[in-house]
Structure formats: structure tokens, C-alpha cells
Amino acid sequence: MTIISLAGVTKTFDSGYTALRDVNLDVAPERFVALVGPSGCGKSTTLSLISGLDRPTSGAITVRGKPVGGITDGVGFLFQRDALLPWKTVRDNVLLPLQLRGVGGEEARSRVAEWIGRVGLRGFEQSFPYQLSGGMRKRVALAQTLVYNPEILLMDEPFAALDVQTRNLMEAELLTLWQGSRKTVIFVTHDLEEAIALADEVVVMTAGPGRVKARYDVTLPRPRDIEQVRFDPRFTELYSQMWNDLRDEVLESYARANAAG
Amino acid sequence: MRERTQPANRWLVLAMQVALIAAALLAWEFGVRAGKIDPFFFSAPSQIGVTIGGWWQHGYILRDVYVTMEETLFGLLLGGGIGIVLAVLLASNRWLGAIFVPFLVLFNSIPRVTLVPLFILWFGFTLWSKVVSAVVLVLFVVFFATYDGIKDVDPTLVANVRVMGAKRLDVMRHVLIPSALTWIFSSLRSAVGFSLIGAVVAEYFGAQAGVGYRIQYSEAQLNTSGVFGGLFILMVLVFIINLFLQRLQRRLLVWKPVDP
Incomplete structure (x- = not known):
């Protein structure tokens, strides 16, 4: 499949x-x-x-x-750069994809409230993006992406x-x-x-x-503990295997960047 | 990051500014009384005051201000409206933009004041010759602000809403227009200023009422007190408008961080 x-x-x-x-x-x-x-x-x-x-x-x-x-x-897309609309509040940002899909009324309201809660931003519904920290903005972006269940x-x-x-x-x-x-x-x-x-x-x-x-x-x-999993011996083993592959490529791209610069 | 220093005490600053104005006016007044300044050329604060008082008694001031504001407002709405529609069209269509924007840049480089006599010729001493004079100034300010606002929008924002399912019109409504609006609001103060300049200059060239007419009329009679009086009224008018626009901007752009 x-x-x-x-x-x-x-x-x-x-x-x-x-x-x-x-x-x-x-x-x-x-x-x-x-x-x-x-x-x-x-x-x-x-x-x-x-x-x-x-x-x-x-x-x-x-x-x-x-x-x-x-x-x-x-499809949901989470960007590296901030992609929240700065002129919309947290609630309106999360509501937007539903609005675009024609989901409205009580269903939209409850889904938005649910996702704002799930990413831990209850109480910040009326905040604008500039009032939030970088981590909080990422949470909003996550809620905005997951609210329409891609x-x-x-x-x-x-x-x-x-x-x-x-x-x-x-x-x-x-x-x-x-x-x-x-x-x-x-x-x-x-x-x-x-x-x-x-x-x-x-x-x-x-x-x-x-x-x-x-x-x-x-x-x-799984489920994995993001902190603890790094100390698992298998983790270290995988890491060194992959790093062997990756190192050549990183060096290659580094050399090229230097040659070009 | 800019370093934040303790802001100066508002009231103290205001008091010093008032004192400065008072000192300048007093120096002017006593200069005239002591015979050091020729009141024929420079008038005197007391004479300007008397002139303005006379206008007030005749009911000129309210009428002049009303006429000038009417022209300014029409110029702003019409010029702003055309500017915004044009910018949305030219910014959202590659072909239209490529063809027409250079013409707008070209027109914008014409010193518009020189066109005013033409407008008087075409429209007579009517409201419309003043409005059109204001429009040709406002239109370009608003057009370029809106156009840049739409063009400078962060592509990531557009990509994000497109993936979420936005169609062309949705992108326009949720991203491009709000982004442009911030630029339009920021250009509002200069747009109002330009509209007023357009109206006043057109009045200056030919009108039956208005602050610009009042100044021109006084000038024709070699009445310097009248010229300064008209300028004073204009100054107060712009000051009040700016105060109002500042409040409006703060309300419309709540989502923007306040400048330090």
C-alpha cells in the first residue's frame, strides 16, 4: 500500500x-x-x-x-516560517480552514474550541499572533492544520x-x-x-x-518518550549508521557552498 | 532591539511646547509694536486674531471650513476608491500590471498642481474642479500603498491558506486585502493631507468659498493678516484631523504590535 x-x-x-x-x-x-x-x-x-x-x-x-x-x-502543511494570518485572532486563524471548507455554525465553533484546548491555548482565543511566543504560535499553527483533519x-x-x-x-x-x-x-x-x-x-x-x-x-x-528515547542503545546505533551516510552529503554540500561563496 | 529610555513626561513636554509657541508669538507681537517688524508684510498676532474674529462674526469660518472639508472628503473617497480598485486589479493580474503600472508611475511624476488650472477650465468654479484636483493627488498615494501591500504579501501566508483549501477569491479576501488594508491605513494620513492640499490649491485658483479662497482673497487685497489667518485655520484643521486619524489607525490595526 x-x-x-x-x-x-x-x-x-x-x-x-x-x-x-x-x-x-x-x-x-x-x-x-x-x-x-x-x-x-x-x-x-x-x-x-x-x-x-x-x-x-x-x-x-x-x-x-x-x-x-x-x-x-x-493535506495539511506546517511551515518553518510563521504562516498564521497576523490580522486574525487565534480563534479566527483556527476557524479559517473550516470556513474555507464551508463548515460553519455550532460544529465549527466546537471543533475550534476543542483544538485550541488540545494544543493548550485555552484562554488565548482572542489574542493576536504578535502577542504570543514562538512556541505558542506553532501550537496555533498545529491546531489550524489539524482542525480540518487532513x-x-x-x-x-x-x-x-x-x-x-x-x-x-x-x-x-x-x-x-x-x-x-x-x-x-x-x-x-x-x-x-x-x-x-x-x-x-x-x-x-x-x-x-x-x-x-x-x-x-x-x-x-511506541509510544516514545522524546527525552528518554535518545538514550536507547538502538537509537545510538541507528544514529551512527545514518550519520555515516549523511556526513558525506553534508561535507559535499558544505564544500560546494564554500566553492561557490 | 531599540533601547527603551524613560519616556519624557507628557505634560511637561506639552507645557514647554505651549511656552515656546507663546514666546514666539510674543516676540512677533512686540517686534511689531517696537517698530522692528513691518506689519504690512508680516502682520501681527493681535491683528491676525482680530481678522479671524471678524471672519467668525460674519460666519465665514464655518462656511469656509465646511466647503473645504466637503471637497477634501469627496476627493479622499473618490481618489481612494479608484486607487484601491486599480491596485487590486493591477496587482492580481500579471498582464494588466505589466502594461499599466509604468503609466501610473509616469503620471505620478507630473507636478499635479500645474493641472489645477485645467480642471478649473473643464469643471468651472464648482465643487468638482476641487474634488478632481484632490483626486489626482490622493489616487496615486493610495494606489501605490495598496499595490505594494498586495505585492509584498508574504508568500508563505498565501501558500498556507491555499493548502487549507482557499480559492483565488478566498486568498484575496483573507490574505491580500487585509495585507493591503494595513498599508492603506498607514497611507491614510498622507492621503488626507494630499486631499486637503488638492482642495485648497484648487480653491486658490478659483472659488467662491473655502479656506484656500479666503487666503487667495486676502492676498489679492494685500491683507497679510488674512493670509496668516487662513493659514492658521488650515493648521488647526489638519491638527484635528490628524488627531482623529491617529485614533482611527490604532483601532483598525489592533492586531499590530505598538511601535516602541
């Missing part, structure tokens, strides 16, 4: 930069897949293509067996800008929310530890143009 499939996908931007070259990737439903690689390896581009925000130069992308054209249905979650380094403590908290919360939700997650990060701690499967990509270099199953048991 696959829910998302990329076959021979290449993406070259107008600037002439090739972000992805001949990428093949199949994702099974309800899996938590982490995409790791050095910066500029096309991880974010992969998410844009799956969501339908951008089109591949060549190759085929299918979601639930249907080729992607226009925005993909049932089957697929695309996450583009969503916690990269947070401090380490907040980040660990958010990771733990994400796992709690995801557990039993039957959602498929593709989580882009450059942090190998984060990838292993969260995912069922880690895909290592090459330095740009990105290709799939290796895939690893993370067999650590």
Missing part, C-alpha cells in the same frame, strides 16, 4: 537550479516518515510538490493513486526556529497528537536526532540536486 508516490521526479527552477533529480519515493499510509539531508537538497521542494503548491519539471507524483494537479486534497501532514522543519526546550515539548506534543490519528506524516528536518526520535522511517537525501540516498526503518517502540 502506498498513499504518496514519487516516480522519477525532477524539479528544476526557473533560475536553472535543479533541486531534485530523479527522485523515487513511496510512502505507506499512516507512517511517520522523516526526510533528512543537507540544506539545499530539495527536502522542502518535495513537500511543495506533494501538496500541489508547485509542479515537477518531469516525473509523476500520485497521492492516493491520483496524479497531483492543483492543490492536493486532505489525512496527510507535511511538515517543513516546523520547530527549527524554536529554542531546544520548547522544541522538545513540541515534538512530544506532536507525537501525542499523531498517535492513533492514522495520519501519514512527512517531516522534513536537517536534525538527525529529531528525525529518529519522531519517525517510523528515515529517508536520507543527497546534497542537491537531491536524490534518495538511503532509507532506514526506525524500530524503536
